[in-house]
Amino acid sequence: MKLFFSILLLIFSFQNYANTITVCKDCKVSSIKKAIELAIDGDTILIKKGTYKEHGTTIIDKSITIIGEENPIIDGEMKGTIFSIQATNFSIEGLHIINVGKSYLEEFAAILIVNSQDFQIKNNLMEQVYYGVLIEKSSNGIISNNTISSNAKEEAHSGNGIHIWHSENMTISNNHITKMRDGIYFEFVNNSTVFKNTSKNNLRYGLHFMFSNNDEYLDNIFETNGAGVAVMFSKHIKMYRNLFKKNWGTASYGLLLKEINDAELIHNIFENNTIGINADGTNRILFTENIFLNNGYAIKVLGACYGNTFSKNNFLSNSFDLAYSGHINQNVFDQNYWSSYTGYDLNKDGIGDVPYRPVKLFSYLINKTPEAIILMRSLFIDIIDFSEKVSPIFTPADLIDSNPQMKKIRW
């Protein structure tokens, strides 16, 4: 009976509302603005192939679907925001939006969404944008399969790929973002998921996370960004299976953690970063089954980090596995595989019989005198590292991995 009614309702609504307004150069409706003016709730606007020089299009309180056929080009001619939307239940698909203007005063975006619910931004191509998708005070949005790029040159004069402020239940997936300021920016965004995105060659962060709780980001690729990925002032974040790669530079990290509590990092790969993870004021975080490969520092722990657990990670040929400041250790290192471990395993249980000390005296010295890096891999340094390993004086004595694995951990 229920099904019957809903089918009836569907047919009913189909007959009454579901008009399709076609926009093309030679059609009755030749501009997108006009089409939106004509449209009512439930309508579909079909934009045919062509170039439309329009900006400042607004959609207010209209639940409509905009579909681009064969990627019609919407050219903003560098004059400002292209779509500004305040509505529920709408979607924008298949458009090719170019030339959003730049401004120091306003945040021009390809698509600006304010106070909206239940929307989808899919399969769009955005080039030469200032902000790509800018979302404020909204909820239940899906942003997927978009390609966003620009040519950001300086931080003050560039915007973010996907910028979300004060929103909830957002899903960001399969987007490809390059050459923006921040690839994806979250501020006060809760209960959201970021997955399978690629964020590359951005000026500042691949992903920037501020004051956002209960979010998860999974299977993303962050490569050659100015400073890597930053997660700050947030709680209950889940980070699984991400790849942080080639974030090189004087102030560059794979992942910067600042004031993060109760997060989980599992199955991530950190490869060729100056610093794999830079942790500052992070508490109760579980780092497990991650791979740290060829980083300058795999992990750098600054002050106020308590109750973190580093277990079952693979540390492979990093210049330094761990840098630590201070004498007190409140974190647990257990059952990791360290490629620079030189101990033995007499009882053949796969666990090294001698504990491993991940902090070298040299990394302590470099913290004090950065110029000492010039002595790296000198015989003298090896000698003092060895003597420090035998009887620790400068490095925290209880900072050990008591169960270092003899073989690389697989999962």
Added chain:
Amino acid sequence: MLKILKYSFYDLSRSRWSYVYFVFYLLLGIVLLFLNNNLSNAVITLMNVIILLVPLIGTIFGVMYYYSSKEFTELLLAQPIKRSSIFLGQYLGVAISLSLSLVLGLGIPFVVYGLFESAIIWDFFSLLTTGVFLTFIFTALAFNIALSNENKIKGFSYAILLWLFLAVIYDGLFLLLLMYFQDYPLDKFSLIATMFNPIDLSRILILLQLDIAALLGYTGAVFKQFFGTSLGFFIAMTMLFLWVVLPVARMLYVAKRKDF
């Protein structure tokens, strides 16, 4: 001079030690490549070997050769040959045969492994270049020590002390100075201090191609800026070259005036 070079070279190539040295590098290369599977790790291990072992072998071998061929040298001195050609010939004979052992010993396994197809060839090339430079530098230093010391025991001890100083003690003093003056800007100082030690200089030249990620900390950037540019590289190479030329010049100067 060429004739004497030829004689000492042939003399050395008949010597057991050249073969031991050659076979050692050959084995090292094979073990590192075929048991390790990781080319860049192999290059790092090789770097450790080259910056320590090459100078050591160079000094010991140089001193040994000078003392053992002393009678032959005195015989040559009685002939109408210029002194500079005698000593230069002997020096080049030793240095070239040692370099050849090094280059062939490491080169053969790498070529067999298929080095030319790999991207690491430049790292390897700079490794061999610095290795050859170090051989020439330390053989020259060894000849200097041997020329100035008639007493064999003394000569050997000075040679080992020299190696120990440049390989270990110098870095210790360097680090002490860095720690002591850590409140001052030290990047210029540390650049200059590395220039005065051929082992440090070679190490940095190789490292900048390998461990760049770590070196790119904020001071690392200064070093990279310096050695990364063609000017910095040119200066570093000039310094290595000077490290060869100056000891050789002193050797010839002393040899000319020495009363045998």
